[in-house]
Amino acid sequence: MLLKVEGMDCAHCVRAVTEAIKAEDPQAEVVVDLNAGTVSATTILPRPRVATLVEEEGYTVAQG
Structure with a gap:
């Protein structure tokens, strides 16, 4: 999934968002992707x- 953030x-x-999901x-x-302002996550x-x-x-x- 791709979220615009x-x-x-x-x-x-990056670390805060990644750790929260993980x-x-x-x-x-x-x-x-800080430049694009997106978070892409492959997750359940x-x-x-x-x-x-x-x-x-x-x-x-x-x-x-």
Whole structure:
């Protein structure tokens, strides 16, 4: 799944989002692209849960 995320701009952001997703699905593959403002996740978690995890880290997930 691919999420458009606002507010990510540094290595801390990458780590925070990646760790939040992997905390619930350790097998998840997470790729954060700061330039594009996206999070790509291959995970067993449903999209709404991944979006919530990203938002709980302080970022805004675009709807759609």
